[in-house]
Amino acid sequence: MSCLAWNCRGLGNLRTGRELVEIIRAKDPAVVFLAETLTDDARLEVTQRSIGFDHRWVVPRVGRSGGLVLYWKDSINLTVEDSDKYYIDAVIDKNSENEWRLTSFYGEPDTARRHEAWDKLRALNSQPEKPWLCYGDFNEIIRQDEKLGGSRRPYNQMQQFREVIDECGFMDMVFEGPKYTWSKHFENRNSIWERLDRCLVTNSWFMKFGGSKVYHLNCTSSDHVPILISLSGLIPPIRKKLFRFEQMWLSNPGCEEVVCVAWDSRSGVGNEGNILSKVEKCGKELGNWEKNVFGNVRMEMNRLKKALAGEERVAMVSGNNIRVR
Structure with missing residues (x-):
């Protein structure tokens, strides 16, 4: 099985909805966590039908910001234990020998209040120990080399994140794909790239699923890239394509x-x-x-996505973002 996490920056955007459907079809995850949905439950239900999932758990947006949703299929035995504006905490295969914990996390975007999210993570750590995976958009980096462009990140800001990682006994999973998961491009041709999204696991989880892989995917409709966790290194199977009217x-x-x-x-x-x-x-x-x-249209879209990723790599080296804005 595999799990997907993505700060989609609003499901009200039709382009975002279409790209989500494309990602789900291509990767076939059993669990999908979306942050910053910026929409209501009616739209989240429409999204659930469009991606073909059986269940959802919603943390409502606050005003016009935030909002979390967790979708999962019948094929996985998932029980939501608790939720908050910063997380959705669930258990897989509860009360069995294969039991483990899945926490979908969203870090506080306001640096002055980020400690509130870390306190919530500490509280989750106080619960009975299970193999634990915690993934999502943490809105923070661990080291300076996880940021390119802009001012240097204050040491204390990163240290607070490192401390909560240590207290929870987490290790940072290695990944394949682009190094940075978030980007912002300015009109003065400068850009900032950061690795804000990641997958953290405890040692007991890693021993249980030691061959697992984390993939940073590409996207064009959000400033965050989706991350995919494939358990035990199992690549999502290639299934016979179902007919869908476009x-x-x-x-x-x-x-x-x-x-x-x-x-x-x-x-x-x-x-x-x-x-x-x-x-x-x-x-x-x-x-x-x-x-x-329409086949040539899809091929051209894929070619343009690859070209955009290439131009972004060039912008990282040259410091000029004129071709990626």
Whole structure:
């Protein structure tokens, strides 16, 4: 199984919703944690249906800021124990020999109040010990080399984070992918990159899932990148692609023609079977048509995403962000 965490910076943005769906389809996580949802429960329910998850736990936004949500599938035995504006604390396979703890965390964005989030993490640590994974956007770095650009991070600010990590017995999981998980680009061509999102685990969790991997993914709709934790090093399986009708197909007049031709084709089975075979044939023909008509569009989008990631690496070296703003 795998778990995904992402500070999406608002699910009201349609582009963010579409990118989330794309990430879920590609990586197939069993658990998804989203921070800064900036929306209400009605929108979160719509998101749940669009990504095909069975359950959700919501921490409401405060005014127009914050908001957390945890989605999970029936395939995982997850029990939410507690939640707060800084976290959603859950147990996997509760009361079994495979029991472990999953805390989805969101650090206080206001530096003057960040100690409040660390105090909450300390309180969570006071509970009975279980193998523990804590991941999300902590809004803080551990070392100066986790930041590029801008002013140096105050030592005491980082030290407070390091102290709570030590008190909880956490180790910082190594990762694959971009070094920095958050970025901000300014009009004066300067940028700041920081590693604010991470996965922390206790030694007992690491011994239980020693082959696990953390991946920093790419995205374009948020200033944070998603992080994916694949337990025991298991890469999400490649499943047969399900047919999904895409709204953009309706912009091409050929879509209606493909459906009409496929539906009017003859079938030698009974009425019920005939309808099912027509639906199946429509899906097959639309799939073939989509590859020819829109396939190059998807390839171009993927090419542009890779090019953007390359330009960002160049900006980190040159200090000029004009091609990534």
